[in-house]
Every structure is written in structure tokens, then in C-alpha cells.
Amino acid sequence: MLAGYTLLLALAGALLGDYVVAIYRNVRRAQRTGLPYVVAPLPWSVPMMILLETAWLPYIINRWLPLWLADTTNDPMNNFRWRIKNRQVKRYGGVYLVVTSKAVTCCVADAAVVSQIVNARNEFPKPVWQYSPFPCLPCEDKEWAHHRRHTATTFNERNNELVWKESIRQATEMLHYWRQTASPRPDTLALNDISEDIVQFSLNVISGAGFGVQIPFKPSLTHNNSPHDADIFQDTASPPPGFDFTFRSVVAYTDVKIRTVVFANLMLPRWLRRPLAPLLRRAFAAHRDLENYMQRLIETGSASFAGAQGTKEAASNLIHGMLASRADAADKAKGLSDREIISNMHIFTLAGHGTTETSLKYAFVLLALSPRVQEWLHEGILDAVRNEPADPAQWDYAAVFRKLVTPLCVMLETMRLYPPVVTVPKWTGASPSRIHYRGRDVVLDPGVSINLNMNGLHYSEEYWGADADTFDPARWDAHNSSSFLAQYANTPGLVAPGLEYPTVHRPVRGAYIPFSDGFRACLGKKFAQVEFVAALAVVFRAYRVRLADESDAGRRQAERALQESVSVVTLGMVEGVPLVFERV
Known part of the structure; x- marks a missing residue:
């Protein structure tokens, strides 16, 4: 002993x-x-x-x-x-x-x-x-340049217009779903936790605008028994033949369980996979199904792209854009291979929906805690759409997006205080x-x-002023001459990623980096901004949000949920905050 x-x-x-x-x-x-x-x-x-x-x-x-x-x-x-x-x-x-x-x-x-x-x-x-x-x-060096060259062109104004339309459609359907399920009164929508609905919204947008697969916000209760490629992406009660997940459910599962999926399929020695199969069955199935769905997307995307060439729809979604890049290459071998396209689709899925999902979750809670900011946001939206059709589905992207300054400022401020990726x-x-x-x-x-x-x-405080820890989206508004950022109004060289708009103030270059900066700045920054702005415009044109518990204790609980956030893949709140949406 x-x-x-x-x-x-x-x-x-x-x-x-x-x-x-x-x-x-x-x-x-x-x-x-x-x-x-x-x-x-x-x-x-x-x-x-x-x-x-x-x-x-x-x-x-x-x-x-x-x-x-x-x-x-x-x-x-x-x-x-x-x-x-x-x-x-x-x-x-x-x-x-x-x-x-x-x-x-x-x-x-x-x-x-x-x-x-x-x-x-x-x-x-x-x-x-x-x-x-x-x-x-x-990837770095030549490999990085190869991917960058063939993916950068996919994020263009045609795709942004598609993001705009899909985001408005999904936000409208989300409100309709809330009116059906959240409360018997359509003018008061009580939601215990919006997290799952926001995840669903952002996944549906990346599916539609990124992959060309339009999914209704409210899932179908029917069963998918079709073996045809055109039908396997439907959001149904059961997966199609040969799959364990529906398309949306496998993307959602992989997003939440990314570490488990990576460990089981890419890090675990092959000789250990069989004995651990009962414990990791869903992780193995998710990896297999997602790969198969991505391959089917390329196949159906290739067919639809071939039929759409020469039309407005050509290269509008991200898959079409990558296929177009390959088709335009003088040497076809120098374009992206199917394997490389699938890899980029994985990145678009994780990063694309994660940015907006995280920012929207925080924005709703921050706005519920800030009635004055919410009033400013609402007035800005009404002013932007004053002469536009009553139905948001008819809003023209080119005409309306640039006028929605207050929702953009809310996004910039939310990402300043609660960046999706913290480093x-x-x-x-x-x-x-x-x-x-x-x-x-x-x-x-x-x-x-x-x-x-x-x-x-x-x-x-050096870059944002004495109120640096305060949620104040108006600091970004170019019309706000009292903002700490107004001192840099005519300073050249401050157009950082995400701040390309003349309607917003800009801080010192390097002080704001939620989209990174320099050579590796985020390609999908405007995709995320269009999605976020469209969602806020649809929701806060008609509704205001408040805490379900407006007592001092309820407010402290919401503030604690914000302050105790942790980062896994992206920053997130550990506990949900019950909210109530009331029609204006």
C-alpha cells in the first residue's frame, strides 16, 4: 500500500x-x-x-x-x-x-x-x-485563394435580393405561426422561449437563399415516401426513404451537436466506431445524411442551373453561384470540385445561419429591456416603408433595404455587445x-x-465613449450628431466589413470586428445583414416586445441570462427569456 x-x-x-x-x-x-x-x-x-x-x-x-x-x-x-x-x-x-x-x-x-x-x-x-x-x-495560401476566388462571387446582389424575399416570407410565416400557437389573442403573443423558432427561421433562410430549397416555417405533418430528388428536401413528419433525418432536422441536429458529430465521424478511430455505434448512432446517421443531402443538392442544383442559364434566376442562390464559377473557369479542372462545394456548403450552413440566429436572439431580449430603443426602431421602420405596399412581400429590395437604417443599427449594436464569434x-x-x-x-x-x-x-471606452457597455443602437445612426462616433464622420479609411453604408457612423478602423477584417473578412456579411434587417422590419412594423415578467426580478433574470452567455460554436444564452409580443 x-x-x-x-x-x-x-x-x-x-x-x-x-x-x-x-x-x-x-x-x-x-x-x-x-x-x-x-x-x-x-x-x-x-x-x-x-x-x-x-x-x-x-x-x-x-x-x-x-x-x-x-x-x-x-x-x-x-x-x-x-x-x-x-x-x-x-x-x-x-x-x-x-x-x-x-x-x-x-x-x-x-x-x-x-x-x-x-x-x-x-x-x-x-x-x-x-x-x-x-x-x-x-486552408491557407493557394488553397485558400482557390476557395475564395470561386465563392466570393456567389455573394452578390442577386443573392441578396433572394435573401430579402426569403427572409420576409419566413418572418411573415413565423408571425402567423405564433398567432396560431402562442396565444388565443392574435394581438398578444406569449412565448416562453423563442430560441427554437429563431433557429428554424435562420435555417429556412439559408436553405432557400443558399441552397434553393424553400421550406415553409410551419412543418408539414405528412410523411415523405417519395424517392425522387425533387421531394426529399420537404419538411415532413418523417424522413424520405434511405434517410434517418429530414433535411431541416439534420442541419439543426448537426448545428447543435457539431462536436459530437465531428468526434464520432472524424476523430474517433475506425476500430472504435462499431463498439460505440449504439451510443453514437444519431451522430453517425447525421453525418451520413447531411453528406447525402448535400450531394443531392449539387445534383439538383446542377440540373436547375443548366435550365436557368441566361435567366434572372441563374446563379441567384449560393449553389448556383459556385456552379457558375466552375462553368466560367477557362480550365474546368480549376473550378470547385463537388467535394469542395460540399465543404463550402457546410461552412455556409454553420456560419450563415449562426450569425443571424445569434444576433436575432439577443436583439429581441435587448429590445424587450429597452422600450425607448424599441420606439426609435419602430418609428424608423414606419418612416422607411411609409410609401411602400402594405404587404411586406411586395417590398422591393433595392428601394427599401437601404432605407431601413434603424434595424441595421440594431444589428450593428447587438453584434458589438454580443458578437456571434468572440475571438x-x-x-x-x-x-x-x-x-x-x-x-x-x-x-x-x-x-x-x-x-x-x-x-x-x-x-x-476609448473607441465607444463612456457608455460603451450600454445598448444604444442610435450611436450608429449617421444623423445622430451627438454620438461619440460622430467625431469620425469625415475620416477616410474607416469602411470596415459590415459598415459599407453611408447611413451609419464608423468607429476607428480595427475597433469593430464581428465580421473580422482584412483579407479574411466574412464573405456573407451582407447576406446576414439583409436577413436580420428584413426580419426586424416585418416583426417590429406590427409588434412591440416586452418581458413576460416585467417586475424587477424578471428584469434581473433577463439581464442575468444575457451576462451569463457562453460560447460553444457561437455565443449563446444558457437559459431562455420568456417574451410577449403585442400588436402596435
Whole structure:
């Protein structure tokens, strides 16, 4: 027995010794830069990611530890990094290092340094090794340029018009569904949790405008027994023959269970898959069904694209756009292969609907907490559609979207405070890299991870004023001369991704990065903006939203739900907030 204890103590001592040596080495690396640094006790790793999804470890970190130690512990952890806001930046400055036993990470919340990094793609590449379990995501250099060349043209005004129409259709059907199910009174719609409906809305939009598959908001109760390609995408009570999921249900399942699906199908050794099949059956089936649906989409898309060439419908959805890019290539082999198109479709699905879904969920709760903002939003919508048809389905995209300034400002402000993705990762690659910070050049060693610190930037009083932590969409309105951002009104070079409109104010370049910036800026930013703006215009033209519980306790519960958000794939609230929509 004594020998066993001795062995355990020796093993623990060896592990502790390795930990201390690793910390010491990384501290020395940090000290060579001359930047402020902080030592975090726990490194980011797959086991740590799993532990952070339990209830007890986050509770200990966030409830028992002093705030400074909780912030330091959370800083390397993607799940809880957003909760720090800009507190670490106040402690250590706009550029500081986080040291763990595994890595040195440079956290950047200085707008000028952000601009340097995003515009130096070769010096600060994407850390593709972080995405190795996701074969559709990691690429750099020539491979990245190949994908970018053939996907960038798919996001165009023809597609935006399709997004506009599909978003209006889905938002209108969603309201109709709420009137049927949420309350016996159509002028008062009580909803315990809007999360599933918002997910359904955004998935339906990406299905229609992205993949050419129009799905009604209210699912059909019929059963799908058709083997024909044209029918297998119907949203029915049962999947088509040969599938375990309907098209919409497999996209929804994969979105929620992405880690399980990736682990089961791409990380688990083949020899373990059979014995674990009973536990992971749905994960295996989801991966198989999604692949088969995507392949069928390419086949049906190829047929419909061939028939639509020369018409207004040609290349209007994203699949048609990628097929058109392949058809236009001088050398057909240089276009996107079916496998590459499927990979990009996976990215469009995850990123495309995730951005709008996350932003809409937060916007509805924030607006319920802000009656004055809601009144400003409502008046702006009425002013924009004053001379337009009463039926939103007849609103012309080119004429109406540009006038809907208040919904766009709500989206910009929601994404400032609650960005769907809380960090933009970079690294220094295999060579040392330089940044210029506070009047001097700083050399970062090879292999240093870089976190473009979105919460540090977006909550900075330096870039947003004294009310940086306040939800105030009017700060973005170009007609608001009292906004802190108005001081930059005539400053050149501030047109960052998502801020291309003359109707909005722009902050210092590099201070606002929910769509990233530079060479790798989000291709689908306007897709998301058109979808969000159309949805808010349809809903808040006719309804206002309030908390179901308007007491002080109800308000505190809603604010707590916002502040205790965590990031899995995207930022999200852990608990729902009951809302009531009342007809204006």
C-alpha cells in the first residue's frame, strides 16, 4: 500500500515538475517581448473543453474565485472569455500576453494593432491546426485563394435580393405561426422561449437563399415516401426513404451537436466506431445524411442551373453561384470540385445561419429591456416603408433595404455587445512576426497564438465613449450628431466589413470586428445583414416586445441570462427569456 502511495506521489511530483518547467519556459518567452503578461493556471485543451461543459467547474471558477483570478482563468478559455468584457484590457493594456503551460497567447484589443495583423496575412496566418477536426475549414495560401476566388462571387446582389424575399416570407410565416400557437389573442403573443423558432427561421433562410430549397416555417405533418430528388428536401413528419433525418432536422441536429458529430465521424478511430455505434448512432446517421443531402443538392442544383442559364434566376442562390464559377473557369479542372462545394456548403450552413440566429436572439431580449430603443426602431421602420405596399412581400429590395437604417443599427449594436464569434484567431506561424505598439516594434516568437480580443475592443471606452457597455443602437445612426462616433464622420479609411453604408457612423478602423477584417473578412456579411434587417422590419412594423415578467426580478433574470452567455460554436444564452409580443 505504501509503495502505491509513493508511486502516486512520484507521478504527481513529476507532472507538477513538468508543469512548472513549462510555465517557466513560456514566461521567459513572454518576458523577451517586453509586453505585459499574466500567467493563467489552466491551459486550453480538449479535456478542459469537456470539463468546462460540466456544471461544477464553471461554477467554481465564476462563483468562488476572486474576480481577477476568475478573469485570468477564463481568458484562455473560449467558452467563457466573453464574460471578461474589457476588464483584462484595463488591467494590462491593449496588447498583453496570456501564459499557460501549453502556450503563449497575444491578446490584442488595440485597434491599430488589429489593423496591422489582419492586413499582414503572410505574417499572421490563420491557425489552421486549430481546425484540424473540421476538414471543411482549414486552408491557407493557394488553397485558400482557390476557395475564395470561386465563392466570393456567389455573394452578390442577386443573392441578396433572394435573401430579402426569403427572409420576409419566413418572418411573415413565423408571425402567423405564433398567432396560431402562442396565444388565443392574435394581438398578444406569449412565448416562453423563442430560441427554437429563431433557429428554424435562420435555417429556412439559408436553405432557400443558399441552397434553393424553400421550406415553409410551419412543418408539414405528412410523411415523405417519395424517392425522387425533387421531394426529399420537404419538411415532413418523417424522413424520405434511405434517410434517418429530414433535411431541416439534420442541419439543426448537426448545428447543435457539431462536436459530437465531428468526434464520432472524424476523430474517433475506425476500430472504435462499431463498439460505440449504439451510443453514437444519431451522430453517425447525421453525418451520413447531411453528406447525402448535400450531394443531392449539387445534383439538383446542377440540373436547375443548366435550365436557368441566361435567366434572372441563374446563379441567384449560393449553389448556383459556385456552379457558375466552375462553368466560367477557362480550365474546368480549376473550378470547385463537388467535394469542395460540399465543404463550402457546410461552412455556409454553420456560419450563415449562426450569425443571424445569434444576433436575432439577443436583439429581441435587448429590445424587450429597452422600450425607448424599441420606439426609435419602430418609428424608423414606419418612416422607411411609409410609401411602400402594405404587404411586406411586395417590398422591393433595392428601394427599401437601404432605407431601413434603424434595424441595421440594431444589428450593428447587438453584434458589438454580443458578437456571434468572440475571438478572431491568428498566429505567428513558423517565423517571428512584428507588431508596432505604443511607439516601438515588438517581436513575437514563432508559434505564438494571437487572439483579436473582440470583447476588449467592443467594450472599450476609448473607441465607444463612456457608455460603451450600454445598448444604444442610435450611436450608429449617421444623423445622430451627438454620438461619440460622430467625431469620425469625415475620416477616410474607416469602411470596415459590415459598415459599407453611408447611413451609419464608423468607429476607428480595427475597433469593430464581428465580421473580422482584412483579407479574411466574412464573405456573407451582407447576406446576414439583409436577413436580420428584413426580419426586424416585418416583426417590429406590427409588434412591440416586452418581458413576460416585467417586475424587477424578471428584469434581473433577463439581464442575468444575457451576462451569463457562453460560447460553444457561437455565443449563446444558457437559459431562455420568456417574451410577449403585442400588436402596435
